[in-house]
Amino acid sequence: MDSQTTLPLSQMDKMGHEQIVFCQDPYTGLKAIIGIHNTVLGPALGGTRMWSYATEAEALTDVLRLSRGMSYKAAISGLNLGGGKAVIIGDSRTLKSEALMRRFGSFVDSLGGKYITAEDVGMTTKDMEYIHMETDHVVGIPETLGGGGDPSPVTAYGVYVGMKAAAKKAYGNDSIAGKKVLVQGSGNVGGYLVDHLMEEGAKVMIADIFEDKIRKVLEKHPNVTVVDAKVISSVDMDIYAPCALGATLNDQTIPNLKCQIVAGAANNQLAKEDIHGKMLLDRGIVYAPDFLINAGGLINCYSELEGYNRDRAFQSAEGIYETTEQVLNKSSETGKPSYQIANEMAEERIEKMAQIHRSL
Numbered sequence: 001m002d003s004q005t006t007l008p009l010s011q012m013d014k015m016g017h018e019q020i021v022f023c024q025d026p027y028t029g030l031k032a033i034i035g036i037h038n039t040v041l042g043p044a045l046g047g048t049r050m051w052s053y054a055t056e057a058e059a060l061t062d063v064l065r066l067s068r069g070m071s072y073k074a075a076i077s078g079l080n081l082g083g084g085k086a087v088i089i090g091d092s093r094t095l096k097s098e099a100l101m102r103r104f105g106s107f108v109d110s111l112g113g114k115y116i117t118a119e120d121v122g123m124t125t126k127d128m129e130y131i132h133m134e135t136d137h138v139v140g141i142p143e144t145l146g147g148g149g150d151p152s153p154v155t156a157y158g159v160y161v162g163m164k165a166a167a168k169k170a171y172g173n174d175s176i177a178g179k180k181v182l183v184q185g186s187g188n189v190g191g192y193l194v195d196h197l198m199e200e201g202a203k204v205m206i207a208d209i210f211e212d213k214i215r216k217v218l219e220k221h222p223n224v225t226v227v228d229a230k231v232i233s234s235v236d237m238d239i240y241a242p243c244a245l246g247a248t249l250n251d252q253t254i255p256n257l258k259c260q261i262v263a264g265a266a267n268n269q270l271a272k273e274d275i276h277g278k279m280l281l282d283r284g285i286v287y288a289p290d291f292l293i294n295a296g297g298l299i300n301c302y303s304e305l306e307g308y309n310r311d312r313a314f315q316s317a318e319g320i321y322e323t324t325e326q327v328l329n330k331s332s333e334t335g336k337p338s339y340q341i342a343n344e345m346a347e348e349r350i351e352k353m354a355q356i357h358r359s360l
């Protein structure tokens, strides 16, 4: 027997979610939560994360937070998408099976396209293929199956143009040539970002905790300087590009940062949005909000819904430059931190579109 419960709106959290769906299937051991934050702009899109949450409450908190973040990311990027996210509760190394993934796919399908899923932490391409067998409401699938494949090149391009817009704000022109840029995390996105930076003539430094990731970049770009991953925040640099983990902008790092700009791909860079966004502003550091400049991955997924075209995805990611400029200009005009301006612009777009739909 399986069951699916939809909580009424009145019981949902203060973040304003539309719908939370709890899915369970004792036969396969599936326990999952699908969070639909907002569908004013379009279907709620966001990846499925598989994780060994200590409690179901922890899983719920994660899905609420992440799905809300997706609404903001889609809204600020001008996409006609809402925000959603799903979590499968359990150890991704031991609990996975074809049946579990396909059962999850059938839950996604039961929402009739209101939620569109994609790959996230703990999931593989193979898992997404199983989910896809039960539902068409999946993006980020391999190119061989008609999808857009790895979104990292588009994400890296968006980060690069966002960084250039930040350079324009900080230096009066958007050239990165000759600037000392530290890329923290030379993985998928970091690696492609280095390509753009080197092509423009930046002085690139990289840091990673794994030798093989560093070696891969050095093979392509022998002139890149490697710095110790443990001393990032005190490195002498112009631009800091966090492309590894979240929360690297915190009480310990911000006072030591020797840079004029922070612009990178990592999600949730500010340990505490309000406190650390303000700390960066007070230090005169231009901060390009992470969820705005790393939206290339989402843009890539979005273009799959329209019939995938990689050129169009890159072209669309180019828009990140202009939006970053607007956010940073408004931030200096109002004295508000840039992350706050970006949040307000996202909320405003959702509210305006809700209004026009109400008046139709």
Ligand code: NAD
Pocket (backbone or CB within 6 Å): 151, 152, 155, 184, 185, 186, 187, 188, 189, 190, 207, 208, 209, 210, 213, 229, 243, 244, 245, 246, 265, 266, 267, 294, 295, 296, 297, 298
């Ligand atoms: P990845 O796993 O390929 O790369 C991350 C790299 O960071 C790895 O090489 C890892 O070894 C390194 N790393 C981990 N801890 C580190 C530390 N303490 N110091 C230095 N390096 C460290 O991941 P990715 O796909 O390149 O994504 C990078 C970041 O961007 C993540 O936060 C991800 O959530 C975010 N992001 C990625 C995409 C995308 O399209 N891939 C889209 C939006 C956001």
